[in-house]
Amino acid sequence: MGTGRLFGVGLGPGDPELMTVKAARLVQSADVVAYHSARHGRSIARAVAEPYLRAGQIEEALVYPVTTETTAHRDGYRGALDEFYAECAARLAAHLDAGRDVVVLCEGDPFFYGSYMHIHKRLSPRYTTEVVPGVTSVSGASAVLGRPLVERDEVLTVLPGTLPPDELARRLEGEGPAAILKLGRTFGAVREALAAAGRLDEAWYVERATTDRERVAPLSDVDPATVPYFSLAMLPSRVAAVPPPTVAPARSGRGELSVVGLGPAGREWTTPEAQAVLAEADDLVGYGPYLDRVPPNPRQTRHPSGNTEEGARAAYALDLAAAGSRVAVVSSGDPGVFAMASAVLEVAAQPRYAEVPVRVVPGLTAAQAVASRAGAPLGHDYCVLSLSDRLKSWDVIADRLTAAARTDLVIAIYNPASRTRTWQVEKARDLLLEHRAPDTPVVVGRDVGGPAEDVRVVRLADLDPSGVDMRCMLIVGSSTTRRGSGGAVFTPRRYP
Template sequence: MARMTPPAIVILGAGALTTARRIQALYADSQVHGLQGRVEADVSYSELGAHLRELYARGTPIVALCAAGIVIRCVAPLLANKGAEPPVLAVAEDGSAVVPLLGGLAGVNVMARVIAAALAVSPAITTSGELRFGTCVLNPPEGYALADLGQGKRFVSDLLAGESTRIEGEAPWLDDAQLPRSASARLAIRVTPRAWSGRDDELVIHPRSVVAAVSGAGAGAGAGAGAEIEARVREALDAQGLAVLSLAALLASSEHMADQALAQAAASLNVPLRFAQTHPEDGERPSERPSNLLHAALRIPYETLHDDATSGVALAVAPLAIDPDTIGRARGRLTVIGLGPGSADLMAPAARAALNEATDILGYDTYVKMAGPLRADQRVHGTDNREEMQRARHAFELASMGRSVVMVSSGDPGVFAMAAAVLEALDAERNAQWHAIDLSIVPGVSAAMATAAQAGAPLGHDFCMLSLSDNLKPWTIIEKRLRHAAEADLVMAFYNPISRARPWQLDKALDIVREYRAATTKVVLGRDIGRPGGTLRTITLGDLRSSDVDMRTMVIVGSSTTRGFAKNAEGGEWIYTPRWYE
């Protein structure tokens, strides 16, 4: 089944860190969020209220190690839709109390029991139905969906008022519940893929046990193709009296893996999109017979209730809820991300989200380690820094198997990093499976941008970025570009400025720049900016020597208009390039 979104464990100070780490051990891929300047954690934040509201709005479960009142006041402005709220818990810093606050229909009481058991305390559960019956009847397990929340509340109210119930269908999670049961009860809990009739004497829970296979007919045929596919599936379900909430997955032929209409239909139906490879029978294309897709993708007993070649939809119904991960395979995904300069708070949220969802993570060993913490079930493929094309091809091979792959770069992946190598590998490959992969590139904070931000705004006007490494281009090209950039009076950011293999090249580059720039030109040197021990230094072009720089230094050479002035409090200079020319 789908993996639960890992909770954010939010603390205010170092006193809560021990308890937070104990809770973190319960949830794979969870992270401890700490207040910046007070405690070192996996993720830092600057203001508690804004951070909690952002997490809540994203649907992230929250375990806050602070007073319950603080948490309530922080998220109160967002409390609008009870059916859509994520779990929110308050836990005492010393672990002596666990209080579920929000998310009763999202499993908050289950979380409270798990955390309380680990901390050897009793959870402060106050939900009436939960206390009386030992479970939340309105919160079925993963793979099951409540037909109607309003009816569910009325049903539980009747049970609390003294009514009894019977259970029709398979509901093993209710075996140990202390429900008032009677074979002749007026009320019934029905577990069925059939649509709810609207009766007020039953609580209907739908197992996600139906798979809808669709042919390629009409897929990709314009802006409304996704809605057209969705409508065909809904019509087929309605014709068989099946609930849309009983749908476990939308299934299509792998030849349509990149079809956006299918992705739109699956998103509208709120189900995963899976793919199967079939073989033609009797000269027919497999896409013309959606029942072939069911046969190819399902490895469990099922009943075909609908197989309409005209509409291009076939429905399979299994006896129990189906794990969508066992149906065919997913569309492979390759996401190229930039970690930023190294500090966790400078990593784009989209990059962290991609890492959280990844099955495989590739990159230079050093950068992969910076990407952590990672889950134990994630495969890590660390390589040498010079194996870029091999790494890119490996990523496509993994993604073509239906895996979710992340390619890690430092800084921004499109700036002297892996995005270009990935696209080069794809451009040279005619493998249709590679081109069907869902490829995306997530930007990051580059070393030049991070260094410039600490210095002030030296890149405030026209600038260029140049790599002084001649591993992939001849030195003559570097010299030509240096000369043109210097003559054009561009601010220049130098990547790979010096190494043991080429200790002379920075001095040669500076000699060229000095032909066009005054000795008083401002130069910013940022070493390991965004990482522990990072340093920032301002110097002039006349004073700069290659001994001031190593491979981990970003060199920003100002233009003729770049200037600086003293900082009032902490010392040093603000460096900036005005946005105008005299």
């Protein structure tokens, strides 16, 4: 293998903005940029890529020796092209052997009737090669027409205009959508074939799609003398010709309510099911900072509220659903773990909401997120507790902590502290030390998945309350929890 890399880069149908990000990056960074051109020296491929070229790049113009299938070459047109591509490959190989990366530009897609493939066949066995796909001329023309290309179970036929007219007509028989490329001097034969197949009236002509020289017209109206090579005939989907069904009116009557878990942080922590439910909702209800994590959509109405207004929030959401709206109540983490699901279901148990369907869409919990960052501290039996005494007394919390410590459960502790609750962590640590060894690992996870993520592992005896706040959660190990040689915390599945 040579030391340079070869890239066949698709440029799309003509608009430089339809180049992919990857194509633009490779063109800009290449040592050598190669492109085909006619003998006049102008290159459509280079013109498309020009906004991304930089000063100092080596350019290799691959100038076709012929423009029609007539030539004085001893082996005819095909022989002339084979010799041309062999010479081009040798020129590019010299750069690759010298360690220079070479980008070969190709309009449309390199492997869709693309000239690059002739270079690829000759050089890819010898050099590291990558092909970057591009938007095809067929896709560009379909977009310009504003007509779907294929729908449902239709089959798209793509044909070169260089086929004999009778062969074209045979392949165009029926009702399926089709695209015919390589028009130019073949246009008359293509039109003849469309007429013979009885499909001329449904054919469209698209020239230089997506460029500033774009032209679209019924194919039957086009003068053959005006047709360039970069044009194509389109027979779009017949399904598209059928008037679309009438859009259903907005919902009325009974709506629905979903309580959705967002996970502990950004979109990547939210399940596809939760994202789908959020996308379908008419109204979003929740604690303001949690609503802020859902991408804005002007079609939806947001109803933020404070963090301590769970009952009122649930009733408000249920009233919206009862009026016919699709409502999503959002929760951080999982809505069933110290979150909105229980509050909503409690209010929904009232007779007046009996006809409102309520479902719970689960989310990744904070305990799972923190545990994953530390290793596998929840690998055996564990329990989940909240240190918040807003909805239960400290005596209940202390009894449950003591019971969990006595039974040697790993303990995941939510809501360990807040601005107004600053003493519970110290009390909890002291209670646990009555039943756990001072060396017991404690995972302190803060803002896991967020920009301020911090995960530490400390000894239970060294747990400092001043470093714990409402954005933290704690995982206190059992007697079998330990740290591996790489620092990961885990609780073995076997219990002595």
